[in-house]
Amino acid sequence: MNWFSLSLQLNRFPINRAKNALYEILQIPESEFEDYVERKKNEIVTYHLNNTPFYREFFGNRGFGDWENVPIMQKADLQRPLKGRFSKGFSSKNVYVGKTSGSSGHPFIFAKDRFCHALSWAEFNDRYQWYGINLDSSTQARFYGIPLDSFGYFKERLKDRFGFRYRFPIFDLSDRKMEEFLKDFQNKNFDYINGYTSSIVLFAKFLQKKGIILKDVNPNLKLCIVTSEMFFEEDKKLLEKQFGVPVVNEYGASELGLLAFQNPQGEWVLNSETMFVEVVDEKGKVVPHGEQGRIVITSLYNKAHPFIRYEIGDTGSMSPKSTFKKPILQDLLGRTNDVAVLPSGKVVPGLTFYYVTKSVIEKDGFVKEFIVQQTAPGAFKISYVSEDPLSADRLRKVEKAMETYLEEGLDLTFNHKRTLSRNKRGKLKQFEILF
Template identity: 55%
Template sequence: MRLFDFSLFLKRFPIKRAKEELLQISEIKEADYEAFLSVKKAKIVNYQLEHNRFYRKKVKGSFSDWESLPIMKKEDYQIPLQERLTKGFSEKNVYLNKTSGSSGNPIRFAKDKYSHAITWAYHMERFGWYGIDFNTSLQARYYGIPLDTIENKTVQLKDFLANRHRFSILDLSEKALDEMLEVYKKKPFDYINGYTSSIVLFAKYLKEKNIVLKYVCPSLKVCIVTSEMLFEDDKNLLEKHLGVPVVNEYGCSEVGVIAFTNPEGEWEVDSKTLFMEILDENDKPLTLGKEGRIVITSLDNKAHPFIRYEIGDYGALSEKSTSKKPILKKLLGRTNDFALLPSGKKAAGMTFYVITKKIMEESGNMKEFKVIQTKIDTFEINYVSNEILKAEKIKAITETLEQFLEKGLTFHFNRKEQLDRTASGKLKQFVSMVIQ
């Protein structure tokens, strides 16, 4: 029985119709695709202008051309959901969710039933590239789990319907990892899916034990990581010790999957249900290859407008991108993940993380770490490792960071048993506590 499809049907998400539309969109020729997108964009804008009072106030006038439309930011949605819903929709006839809140206050939002169905259909299509069927493939899941009893039971039911075994990512001790490995010996998992940092930590455990997971669990086909940055050396580690291809998924709860590694190794952007723009600081579109703010339009969500929505990330589209097949060349991280330095210079938080990571992992015993800016010139580097960092390593990290950034910075290194994660289990690799 196709339990997953059946569960969507019971909730009145028209998954069959959504799958049919995706197939029809796939057949549109590249030469006709830009025109198709123009029609879809105009259709959703005109619908919201006619039926959504909240969006109509934001636009302040009629729809003349695309670039005249406002860029919607997260703070625009910091009002009660009822005031943002489109006419004809209520909390009783939509799919409701909220953002994680990792980049600020969480936002409650809605998707109409069809919009949610086509998001799932797209998700299923992309996983299908790697032989994964949500109805039959067994998933090893690395996500958080709610502590609230009712929410916990709801998640367990969803896991059952979606054929998922959820591992706790709040306990990644040696004992917990030993027990995790035993589960792989007993269950015929088809794929791994979840937060990058937790799966990387498991792969480091496998490396220490000199184990390739595919030999332990021969049914394993692919590993799909999401929600956190995937670095090239971590990808190599995963592929070597999991023994399967590693796929990078990028998305957000508001709009769904934004980009997904295709079988050619490209980070393909969803152009069927979304429209992605890369904008400069003046809201002007950048040419392919240039880095800027990622802005997304949900082409099907009638219940709640996500039109020219700045999701809070920086990135760049590849020069090879086309209207039908945009390719995400680079994802630089959150727009608020920047460190303000004493000189006034702003530096991407990932600069600290990448440089520190390279040097620390040369020691061979590093499991994971987190960089926290506590003052304008002071950084805490909390890490988990088998051995304490030696003085020469600390000196090398300090000198390298000063070379890339500026002199006069202070770094405190703190060895921890376990790093703090968000309530959902994500590891935020760089955090600034400095008001900018």
């Protein structure tokens, strides 16, 4: 029984129609794919101009001609009541309604029409099948948060049951809890792992300390999918070693769906079937492939709510090898608003600071995980989890690395903790500005 597809159908999300539509899109040859994309771009803009008063007001009086003149939507533009953003014929009664996590600093409620939502799940299922995983039959070990109120908790548990998922709540990541996780892997047959990067990495470090390869205790395991948080090459090596299976980086957004997924050749293939992805400069002009810029996305099928040239809040670049049918994400550099201000006034991506810290602190495996918070221009607090506080010698090495890679005069404070705080969904914000 295809329980996952059945649950979508029972909730009036036409998953079978969506799978058939996706199959037809996938059959479009490369030589005709640019025409398909251009046609869908024009259709979705025209549709919302004709049917969505909110978008018509946002678009303004400019005529719809040159694509680069289509205004870029910011998350702040959508922070108004959802009722005022619906297209004609849609309401909260006949769409999928969700809420973003707010990791960009701009949480909001959004809507997707039922076919668009089903198409998102068809896309996920198609990509997972690259690795022999089927949402209708493969069992998932799910490293996610869970609502703590009784209704939300029950709802998520019910969704897990229909989705062949067993959830590992990640608000407690102590060694004692990790032992319980390990027993579950020993007693249950999981086909794949899916969840937040930081929590899965922490579990891998626990296995490393115990000298355990996860596939040895759970031979059915085929794949690990990490999502929602930054993923580093050292983490990938650790996970593949301790889990004994391929590790894939997934890039998605709750308001849009799947954005990119790594194929078996290691290419981060963007979703070209139902999304149009651009990388633009500060003026909104598309940059050449290989150059970094702001990631802007158009949802080609969402008729309930416009996401057209929508700036998701990330920066990255497209590979020069990209084509219309197979666009490839070369780099994902993190949030556009995650920038560190140094004493000299120089501004650098917060991710730069994080790379340096990670390479120094985690090199000897002494620290399990950490976060970096900027408390004032040039001042940073590094909160880390380890069994014992870092020695003075280790702290000096971190400070020296900061001077080498960034600049002198940084005001660094270190905060030893037993656990790190995560948001309500269990996500760890790895760089944060507090002033």
